[in-house]
Amino acid sequence: MKQIALYGKGGIGKSTTSANMSAALAEKGLDILQIGCDPKRDSTRMLMQGRFIPTVMDHVRAQGDADVRLEDIMFTGYRGVRCVEAGGPEPGVGCAGRGIIATFQILERLGALKGDIIVYDVLGDVVCGGFAMPMREGYAQEVYLVTSGELMSLYAANNICKAIKRLSLRAKNQCRLAGVICNSKNMEKEEELVLEFSRRINSRLIHFIPRDRTVQLAELHKKTVIEYAPDSPQAAVYRSLAGIVATNEQFTIPEPLDTDELESLAFEYI
Amino acid sequence: MSLNPSPLSTSRTGGCTLTGALAVTTGIKDSVTIIHGPSGCAHHNFSLLHATILDNDCMVIPSVISSAMSEYDVIFGGEEALLKVINETAAGNPGIIFVLSTCITETIGDDVLAVTRNAGVPVCMVPTGGFLGGDFETGFSHALIAVSNLANPMVKPGEYSRTDSRTVNLVGEKNLEYEVKENFLEIKRLLSLLDLAINLRFAHDISRSEIDRLPFASMNILREPALTAVGNHLQAAFGTPFINSFPLGISGTLSFIINVALVAGSPPEKALEAEKKYQEEVFKEFSDLRGARVRLKIPSGIQENLLIEEIFHKAGFIESPDGVLLPVPYPFPVGTNGMKRMLHLWRRALICRAV
Numbered sequence: 095m096k097q098i099a100l101y102g103k104g105g106i107g108k109s110t111t112s113a114n115m116s117a118a119l120a121e122k123g124l125d126i127l128q129i130g131c132d133p134k135r136d137s138t139r140m141l142m143q144g145r146f147i148p149t150v151m152d153h154v155r156a157q158g159d160a161d162v163r164l165e166d167i168m169f170t171g172y173r174g175v176r177c178v179e180a181g182g183p184e185p186g187v188g189c190a191g192r193g194i195i196a197t198f199q200i201l202e203r204l205g206a207l208k209g210d211i212i213v214y215d216v217l218g219d220v221v222c223g224g225f226a227m228p229m230r231e232g233y234a235q236e237v238y239l240v241t242s243g244e245l246m247s248l249y250a251a252n253n254i255c256k257a258i259k260r261l262s263l264r265a266k267n268q269c270r271l272a273g274v275i276c277n278s279k280n281m282e283k284e285e286e287l288v289l290e291f292s293r294r295i296n297s298r299l300i301h302f303i304p305r306d307r308t309v310q311l312a313e314l315h316k317k318t319v320i321e322y323a324p325d326s327p328q329a330a331v332y333r334s335l336a337g338i339v340a341t342n343e344q345f346t347i348p349e350p351l352d353t354d355e356l357e358s359l360a361f362e363y364i
Numbered sequence: 365m366s367l368n369p370s371p372l373s374t375s376r377t378g379g380c381t382l383t384g385a386l387a388v389t390t391g392i393k394d395s396v397t398i399i400h401g402p403s404g405c406a407h408h409n410f411s412l413l414h415a416t417i418l419d420n421d422c423m424v425i426p427s428v429i430s431s432a433m434s435e436y437d438v439i440f441g442g443e444e445a446l447l448k449v450i451n452e453t454a455a456g457n458p459g460i461i462f463v464l465s466t467c468i469t470e471t472i473g474d475d476v477l478a479v480t481r482n483a484g485v486p487v488c489m490v491p492t493g494g495f496l497g498g499d500f501e502t503g504f505s506h507a508l509i510a511v512s513n514l515a516n517p518m519v520k521p522g523e524y525s526r527t528d529s530r531t532v533n534l535v536g537e538k539n540l541e542y543e544v545k546e547n548f549l550e551i552k553r554l555l556s557l558l559d560l561a562i563n564l565r566f567a568h569d570i571s572r573s574e575i576d577r578l579p580f581a582s583m584n585i586l587r588e589p590a591l592t593a594v595g596n597h598l599q600a601a602f603g604t605p606f607i608n609s610f611p612l613g614i615s616g617t618l619s620f621i622i623n624v625a626l627v628a629g630s631p632p633e634k635a636l637e638a639e640k641k642y643q644e645e646v647f648k649e650f651s652d653l654r655g656a657r658v659r660l661k662i663p664s665g666i667q668e669n670l671l672i673e674e675i676f677h678k679a680g681f682i683e684s685p686d687g688v689l690l691p692v693p694y695p696f697p698v699g700t701n702g703m704k705r706m707l708h709l710w711r712r713a714l715i716c717r718a719v
């Protein structure tokens with residue numbers, strides 16, 4: 095069983111990438127579980143025909159965690175992809191990070207963490223220990239950074255490298271950086287920049303995803319690109335990404351850059 | 365005072381801001397204190413308070429309630445749990461409800477102040493998340509300031525504090541110390557030498573309504589200099605001047621009389637004369653100790669080395685490395701009668717050694 099996590103700046107396209115990748119992997123006949131680890135709860139929506147599925151934390155909020163059943167929190171979407179959303183508190187109250195930890199404990203207790211590949215789609219930044227949970231305790235062993243060529247997006251990716259590096263130093267921790275996915279914003283020299291960034295943090299660019307209108311159209315139709323336009327070039331891109339992720343075995347401990355290095359790197363590719 | 369008081373090597377200061385604040389709020393007898401956090405925070409502190417109070421031969425159980433936060437409340441926010449406990453507590457119609465926050469509620473950002481403001485009943489909040497820094501004394505000071513703000517808010521600075529009122533507030537008595545009663549009586553005795561009476565023990569065994577008397581004294585006497593921030597606050601709020609410590613040591617007790625007399629606008633001479641005479645009598649009573657070879661065991665944190673030396677020489681001890689070990693109590697004894705109890709303690713130590 096492979097367990098992968100996608101991290102990156104908010105709005106960079108993690109959920110779109112995760113959902114399309116899960117759909118493409120499911121097409122290959124693999125048993126996929128996608129877990130949205132963000133109180134926004136929209137990670138699996140395109141796999142569920144636009145439905146916001148009840149979250150683990152919704153269930154805990156309504157009934158406590160004692161009698162939660164797998165069928166209350168896990169839903170089957172496109173091509174049998176099993177979908178879970180952690181959910182969390184209302185914006186501005188409580189501790190969403192602790193919600194992620196509680197979700198993992200519940201999923202573990204219910205024996206939900208199984209299948210060929212588990213995809214953890216984690217919120218924008220690793221703001222506290224709770225959001226590093228997918229990287230801890232032997233959950234996701236392969237972390238993919240999703241970034242564009244924008245400085246803020248690279249900055250967020252670089253920050254996540256710090257978390258991976260720190261965790262990888264712990265005994266028995268198997269969390270490694272598995273590669274960088276460039277979700278293009280149509281910038282000049284974007285692929286070159288992200289390629290060089292990946293090299294400098296001791297990783298590699300595993301796929302460049304061009305910006306394509308099909309993605310927006312598919313979203314408006316509440317579907318993944320794989321489902322909405324299966325023969326489109328963009329669908330082929332996601333299938334190619336899925337193929338690489340499914341077989342990738344090159345994992346590294348990242349070397350995060352300091353801010354000056356990162357900024358001067360971005361300057362080189364203006 | 366026992367021969368070997370247990371706090372000798374275990375300082376009661378340090379610790380958690382929460383415990384410090386509780387030492388104040390539980391001094392208000394018709395109040396209920398809600399500790400907003402996991403039940404353990406309340407249990408731990410309740411046990412400490414209860415044990416200490418029993419040690420002081422008092423059987424009153426402190427009114428402390430926990431909002432008993434669970435993981436659920438941590439994730440979704442504990443404000444509802446707090447409001448529920450406030451409402452349940454309010455049903456019992458206490459004089460005042462205090463709410464103390466804890467590490468976890470400060471961490472997850474519960475807006476405790478907003479909850480208390482919207483509760484519909486009078487609630488006084490003291491932020492006491494231990495990890496925010498500070499110790500027992502910080503919590504103690506913060507709580508005194510918070511409680512002082514309950515006093516009649518219509519009072520303007522200086523409006524009621526008249527030097528001719530001839531009354532004094534005792535501010536920040538250490539409610540958890542063994543000799544809280546003896547120290548109170550000693551201050552009362554010294555003040556009576558200057559014809560001053562006590563207006564309010566703030567906050568020791570008083571009711572909510574008595575807090576309103578806080579602005580009416582002509583001066584505040586703080587338990588110790590660590591409470592200076594409280595003294596400043598009360599001075600700014602009510603215009604009440606303050607003396608920053610209970611009297612310690614021989615000359616310290618005499619200068620206390622002078623300082624209080626100065627603030628009260630009374631002549632100190634008669635009181636000074638009487639106290640000097642009393643001090644002489646006390647030391648005369650212990651003249652059998654003169655020439656004893658002793659050494660002192662001074663607890664860490666004691667700043668009053670000079671005061672001890674003064675008493676040591678006045679009593680006529682001879683310091684020697686192989687002398688009898690004499691314990692110095694912590695906190696340091698208050699006034700002349702405090703010294704008298706310490707001399708009794710030392711005499712017992714010498715007798716035990718001789719036997």
